[in-house]
Amino acid sequence: MYYTEYETEPRDKRMKRKWKGVKEVLLAAERASGEFQARLRDLGACARDFKDWDDYARIPPLRRRDIVKWQQEHGIGWFLAARSGELSRIYRSPGPIYAPEGRGPDYWAWSEGFFAAGFRPGDLAQMTFSYHMAPAGLMFEEPLRDIGCAVIPAGPDNTEKQIEFLAELPVNAFVGMASHLKAIGEKARAMGLDPLEDFHLEKAYVAAEPLPESLRAEVEEMFGISVRQGYGTADVGCIAYECRELGGMHLSNYRHVEICDPVTGLPVPDGEVGEVVVTPFFTDYPLVRLATGDLSSMDLSRCACGRTARKLSGWKGRADDMV
Ligand SMILES: [Zn+2]
Structure with missing residues (x-):
């Protein structure tokens, strides 16, 4: 079962759809983003000069540390193609x-x-990401409501309260960090509870930290659940996600994802390790080729789940360590 038809579309159709998304981002950025206008000036180019993916890959990536610096120098409006009041929310993450x-x-x-x-x-999910200032809690809650799940906005603190919710309510899904779920299970055991018998969890969606297979196995066994992870950032949301088959993370259907040389910003050959560079199809906050600082590689093999999107083969460190 799939959530949308995009998940099984042929690659050429997907890339045409993504190109349309990227073109809209380019035009919005050229029209309104002082940051992107500066990059275009440096290239001596305009948005319409970029005719295909090879052209697109020549645009130097945008670095998060530069966003931090330029937000302080120019204000957030310098990046926006909408007025602040036309947005939905503005979060603040570490950086700041x-x-x-x-x-x-x-x-x-x-x-x-x-x-x-x-x-x-019909699932009841316990949301343990923070709802305060940073986006994680709301970012992960809205898709759950979109799917039709109910959510307990538990937030990240107070392990004993987390255990109360799990024991007293028919919570069958957990959302948060795998290390946090492990700590909850350990505390529950110390309180004389058995996470297998006394809770109703069936699955967990985890993010925001590396997930070694040993940790996944430990948490799955502790609660008798399946654990799947998503990969993304506070700036762009989802970049890739695991399916039931594991073995990497399918690329989001709503972002263009490249694996690039951290120094040149150009894509590396398929299968080689490089920095994850992502373009979300945001037209009010256009981010053209945002360098995440994370290393991964592209896996072109076909997945047994039937999704046709390529996979990132896991998190392989930070680009700073490769340069
Ligand atoms: Zn799959």
Whole structure:
């Protein structure tokens, strides 16, 4: 089962659709983003000069540290193609960096990832990401509501309260960090509870930290659940997500993702390790080729789940360590 038809579309159709998304971002950025206008001036180019993916890959990536610096120098409006009041929310993440959220449906694009992880209408999910200032709590809650799940906005603190919710309510899904879920299970055991018998969890969606297979196995066994992870950032939301088959993370259908040389910013050959560079199809906060600082590689093999999107073969460190 799939959440949308995009998940199984042929690659050429997908790339045409993504090119349309990228072109809209380019035009919005050229029209309104002082940051992108500066990059175009450096290239001596205009948005219409970029005719294909090879042209697109010549645009130098945008670095997060530069966003931090330029937000302080120019204000957030310098990056926006909408007025601040036309956005949905503005978050602040460590950096410090402001992360605007526009008003489009499934803005952070996590819905397909949750669905691939087995989240379904009628699930009751305990949300343990923070709802305060940074985007994670709301970013991960909205797709759950989109799918038709109910959500307990538990936030990240107070392990004993988390255990109370799990024991007293029919919570069958957990959303948060795998290390946090492990700590909850350990505390529950110390309190004389058995996470297998006393809780009703069936699945967990985890993100925001590397997930070693040993940790996944430990948490799955502790609660008798399946654990699937999503990969993304506070600026762009979902970049890739796991399906039931594991073995990497399918690329989001709503972002253009490249694996690039961290020094030149140019794409590396398929299968080689490089920096994840992502373009979300945001037209109110256009981010053209945002360098994430994370290393991964592209896996072109066909997945048994039937999704046709390529996979990132896991998180392989930070680009700073490669340069
Ligand atoms: Zn798959």
